[in-house]
Amino acid sequence: MRIRLIAAVGAAATALTLGAALPASASNAQPSAGGSHAVAAHHTADLGALAAKRKVKVYQDAKYDNRRTVFTSNRRDLDNDGWDNTISSAENLGKCKVKLFQHAGYHGARITLERGEREPHFGDHSGMHDSTSSIKFYC
Missing domain, CATH: 2.60.20.10 (Crystallins)
Incomplete structure (x- = not known):
């Protein structure tokens, strides 16, 4: 659970640094029991790609x-x-x-x-x- 919190805080900090906003549901999103932590990394990568396009x-x-x-x-x-x-x-x-x-x-x-x-x-x-x-x- 602590790792999920750290990952969520890291994703939010990255989004703020890039000047982008996370979706409203992002703060409550948690991977399912069978899922992976790649979900948060995927959203962070999307924000980074968007920031690279718009700068x-x-x-x-x-x-x-x-x-x-x-x-x-x-x-x-x-x-x-x-x-x-x-x-x-x-x-x-x-x-x-x-x-x-x-x-x-x-x-x-x-x-x-x-x-x-x-x-x-x-x-x-x-x-x-x-x-x-x-x-x-x-x-």
């Missing part, structure tokens, strides 16, 4: 400088994350296309970064200088 690193200042963070999921309103109207450069480190929008709810002017693409200065784009309020991945 954009954003920076407070132009040319990838100052405060930075990585987003691995859609963000409808960056005000909740403390990044609203502060992003000045970004790099797409994932396998999906990512769009950074001027307004919350994926509206307004936008910058699109294809896989591996970087943008050193959002101020070079109309309506995007320190104006990013939402981020959406397209896989």
